[in-house]
Amino acid sequence: MGKAAPGETDAARTRILDAAEDLFAEDGFDATPTKLLADRAGVAKGLLFYYFPRKLDVLRTLFAERLPSHPLCAVGGLAVAGDVPGSLVRLAREFEHGRQKSPVLRTILFREANTHVEVRGHLHGLHAGLMDLTERVLDAASPFALDHRMRRQAADTYVAVLLHEANALRCDGPLPDVSAAADIVALALSSGQPSLGGES
Numbered sequence: 001m002g003k004a005a006p007g008e009t010d011a012a013r014t015r016i017l018d019a020a021e022d023l024f025a026e027d028g029f030d031a032t033p034t035k036l037l038a039d040r041a042g043v044a045k046g047l048l049f050y051y052f053p054r055k056l057d058v059l060r061t062l063f064a065e066r067l068p069s070h071p072l073c074a075v076g077g078l079a080v081a082g083d084v085p086g087s088l089v090r091l092a093r094e095f096e097h098g099r100q101k102s103p104v105l106r107t108i109l110f111r112e113a114n115t116h117v118e119v120r121g122h123l124h125g126l127h128a129g130l131m132d133l134t135e136r137v138l139d140a141a142s143p144f145a146l147d148h149r150m151r152r153q154a155a156d157t158y159v160a161v162l163l164h165e166a167n168a169l170r171c172d173g174p175l176p177d178v179s180a181a182a183d184i185v186a187l188a189l190s191s192g193q194p195s196l197g198g199e200s
Helices: 006-027 034-041 045-051 055-066 084-101 103-112 117-141 148-170 178-191
Strands: none
Touching: 006 034, 006 045, 006 055, 006 103, 034 045, 034 055, 055 103, 055 117, 084 117, 084 148, 084 178, 103 117, 103 148, 117 148, 148 178
């Protein structure tokens, strides 16, 4: 049997991932048989297993390629020196923009994290990436050097709000006010700092 042309195999792999994204969101990962996945993608079941030896490999690839765990953009596009709350709001908007690119995958991510350790690991990776980015935004935006512990706690608080918002959007729940959260985080950081006009 001759090999398919590279463009044809790339297209088949993409169709498999597209079909998986739709089916896993509709019915859940466990409730989606590989035969249905192959049929929806328009490929032979053997070709599906050629690319993805296990169904779990399809799920892993979806997240790795379409929802990378390390977000999102450069700090320079978000942080403005002296404007901590505004910088955090820009971070939230960038996270929202990324979420709009892959709303189906985010539905899968939050739903399947409870039942699949690999998905939970990806969610933890997304959290870690957001934490890193948020801490760097805080450092770049703050007019004074931040205490490491305070910065970490501030980032953890704000990232929790962002992830809560993402999960609430998935199930049409009440949304947190990310702008108010940014103001609260900025105020907490500034109140925890020594006076800028201290003794010389």
